[in-house]
Amino acid sequence: MVENPKPDPSVIEVRQLRKEFGVLKAVDGVSFDLKRGEFLSIFGPNGAGKTTLIKILTGLTRPSSGTARVAGYEVEEGIPEMRREIGVISHSPALYADLTPMENLIFFGKMYGLEHPQESALAVLEDVGLAPRRHDRVRTFSRGMLQRLSIARAILHDPSILFLDEPFTGLDIHASNVLKEHLQTLHNKKRTILMTTHDVSCGLEMCDKVALQVMGRFAFFEDVKDIDKENFEALYFDAVRNNQFTMGIRPH
Amino acid sequence: MNLFLSQITAIVWKDFVTELKTRELFSAMFIFALLVILIFIFSVNLSIVKASEVGPGILWVAFLFSGTLGLNRSFVLEKENGCLMGLMLAPADRTAIYFGKLISNFVFLTVMELFILPLFMIFFNIDLLEHLLPLLLVIFLGTLGFCALGTLLSSLASNLKTREIMLPILLYPLLVPIVIGVVRMTGQILAGEPLSEMMNWIGLTASFDIIYIGVSIMTIDHILEE
Numbered sequence: 001m002v003e004n005p006k007p008d009p010s011v012i013e014v015r016q017l018r019k020e021f022g023v024l025k026a027v028d029g030v031s032f033d034l035k036r037g038e039f040l041s042i043f044g045p046n047g048a049g050k051t052t053l054i055k056i057l058t059g060l061t062r063p064s065s066g067t068a069r070v071a072g073y074e075v076e077e078g079i080p081e082m083r084r085e086i087g088v089i090s091h092s093p094a095l096y097a098d099l100t101p102m103e104n105l106i107f108f109g110k111m112y113g114l115e116h117p118q119e120s121a122l123a124v125l126e127d128v129g130l131a132p133r134r135h136d137r138v139r140t141f142s143r144g145m146l147q148r149l150s151i152a153r154a155i156l157h158d159p160s161i162l163f164l165d166e167p168f169t170g171l172d173i174h175a176s177n178v179l180k181e182h183l184q185t186l187h188n189k190k191r192t193i194l195m196t197t198h199d200v201s202c203g204l205e206m207c208d209k210v211a212l213q214v215m216g217r218f219a220f221f222e223d224v225k226d227i228d229k230e231n232f233e234a235l236y237f238d239a240v241r242n243n244q245f246t247m248g249i250r251p252h
Numbered sequence: 253m254n255l256f257l258s259q260i261t262a263i264v265w266k267d268f269v270t271e272l273k274t275r276e277l278f279s280a281m282f283i284f285a286l287l288v289i290l291i292f293i294f295s296v297n298l299s300i301v302k303a304s305e306v307g308p309g310i311l312w313v314a315f316l317f318s319g320t321l322g323l324n325r326s327f328v329l330e331k332e333n334g335c336l337m338g339l340m341l342a343p344a345d346r347t348a349i350y351f352g353k354l355i356s357n358f359v360f361l362t363v364m365e366l367f368i369l370p371l372f373m374i375f376f377n378i379d380l381l382e383h384l385l386p387l388l389l390v391i392f393l394g395t396l397g398f399c400a401l402g403t404l405l406s407s408l409a410s411n412l413k414t415r416e417i418m419l420p421i422l423l424y425p426l427l428v429p430i431v432i433g434v435v436r437m438t439g440q441i442l443a444g445e446p447l448s449e450m451m452n453w454i455g456l457t458a459s460f461d462i463i464y465i466g467v468s469i470m471t472i473d474h475i476l477e478e
Contacts, residue, residue: 060340061477080343088341092334098270110262111342113255137273153338 011036012057012161012194017066019052019216026052027063028216034209036160037190039183041203041224044213045240050196051090053213054163057194058088071161084112087154090165093146094153097139101130101149104138105156112157124152128182144175151182162186164195168202180206200233214239259344263352264359270329271360277322281364285318286371293375303376308438311372312431315391316398319361320420323402326357327410336410340476350403350472354465358399365391383441390441393457394434400464401426408475433457 012034019027026049034040044050055061057068059075059082068075071085088094095104102121109117125131128148133141141149147167154162164183168176176199183206187193197203204210204224212220212235220235271277292310330336330353339349369387373380380387405422409415424431433453440450447454 058341060337080345083341083343086341088337090334090337092337094334094338094341096266096270096329096335097333098273099266103266103269107262107266108338108342110265111259111339111344113258113343 011069011072012192013067013069014057015067017053017056017068018064019049019056019061020064025049025216027056029066030213030216030218031066032211032218032221034192034194036192037187038209039187039193039207040195040209040211041207042194042196042211042213043198043200043203043236043239044196048213049216050213051165054088054090054165054194054196058086058163059083084157085159086161086163087157087159088163088165089147089150089154089167091169093138093150095138095146095149098137100135100137101125101152102134104149105152108153108156114157120156121152124156125149127155128152129178142175143170144172144178147171147175147179148182151179155186159191161192162194164193164197166196166198168197168199176202200236204229204232212236212239256345256348259342259348260352260355263339263349264355267326267353267356268359277325277360278364280325281318281322281361282367284321285314285364285368288314288317289368289372289375298376303378304439304442307372307376307378307442308435310376311368311438312394312435314368314372315361315365315395316424316427316431318364319357319395319398319402320423322360322364323357323399323406323423324409324416324419326353326403327406328415331410336476346473346476347469349476350407350468353407354399354403354468357403358395361395361399362391365395378442380442383444386441386447387438389447389454390434390437390457393454393461394430397430397457397461397464398427400461400468404464404468404472404475407472429460430457433460 014033015031017027017030018025028049030053032040042050042053052061056063057070057075062076071082073079073082075082096107099107102125105121105124106117109120114120122131122134125134128151130145130148130152133145138146138149167179171179180202183193187206195203195207207224210220210222210224210227210232211218219239289310292306296306296310330339369380372378402423406419409419409422412418433456437450437453437457
């Protein structure tokens with residue numbers, strides 16, 4: 001067994017990561033680094049492999065080949081110490097509909113081994129503005145409220161790295177703005193954030209690095225300050241339309 | 253408390269709070285078991301056959317079929333809203349998830365069985381009170397084996413579109429040794445035989461309980477992974 005070096009709690013290192021489902025290459029040789037406090041937005045058409053990439057990096061699924069280290073831990077081993085360092089927000093809120101926000105967060109607090117789950121739950125509910133609704137059943141919440149509660153669940157154990165899989169899907173403008181504010185706050189607190197999204201303007205506005213994933217591969221990976229945003233939008237829409245890169249950009 | 257134990261307790265607590273609010277599992281299992289017993293009571297002529305001969309089979313059919321309903325629902329609740337993903341992301345050993353769900357399923361099914369027993373006693377005119385302790389031991393062994401294997405297979409079936417069909421198809425054939433054991437033992441108990449007469453069956457059922465739990469511990473990691 002390979003011994004893990006001293007973990008750096010805020011770094012993602014991905015090398016030649018591949019995930020195949022039969023003949024389908026969902027993730028095809030992806031490599032990149034993300035330093036502490038950086039925010040990476042990954043764009044790409046549906047089926048480009050963005051969600052699979054997040055599932056691999058969070059230890060939910062094993063890669064076919066390649067290596068990935070998250071917070072200094074090999075993700076393939078899926079060790080609990082790594083899961084303590086990450087928070088995940090996805091399409092699904094991962095919340096029990098018949099429990100209240102407090103009950104949900106106390107439950108997850110106990111699962112993460114928090115010393116004072118009740119106090120931690122109340123604190124994050126206040127952070128996301130849901131403290132007044134803490135005793136209502138989650139089933140009665142709107143999509144926007146669910147997403148805010150999902151953020152509360154993801155940051156309950158104060159993770160250093162956050163993975164967000166299309167977090168703006170189904171949100172109205174108000175809820176999107178609230179989510180953006182929360183993400184900005186977390187970014188300011190030097191949390192490392194990896195987000196997949198289809199919302200180009202929002203994704204570019206918040207990130208430090210930008211990637212475009214097409215057919216499993218990173219076709220583009222740059223610092224956001226080095227790109228022409230209008231040109232990038234054109235590239236992105238071209239990739240979505242054709243599900244491939246046709247505008248002469250060298251794959252990353 | 254040890255983190256492993258506190259995670260198991262948290263899962264059981266969460267399932268109990270959910271059940272207390274919805275009463276979905278208990279009511280579905282109880283009504284189904286009651287209906288099974290009612291159907292049999294009208295289809296069996298108790299003036300021709302002895303209740304103590306047909307009763308054990310009917311009782312365990314009611315327990316196992318209604319228990320399957322509960323098992324199906326148990327992991328479906330975890331799949332709703334991606335809750336299982338939330339559990340998998342927590343720094344919990346997969347076996348803690350398994351044992352948490354196993355204990356919840358076991359308690360829910362046992363409570364339902366304790367409500368069904370008096371009704372069975374009335375409908376079949378059998379006096380269970382004088383055999384209560386041995387009967388409770390048999391019910392414990394049978395329910396534990398059923399829940400141990402059922403929790404594992406319901407976690408496997410929850411990933412399938414045809415989970416309601418797949419769970420019984422996977423579960424019942426593997427459960428045959430336990431079913432034979434508990435039905436035989438229940439029959440012997442109702443016939444007034446002492447526990448010492450059925451040590452072989454107790455040994456067989458307890459062995460399969462241990463085997464099912466052991467296999468579950470070894471395989472739950474792979475089964476819960478997508």
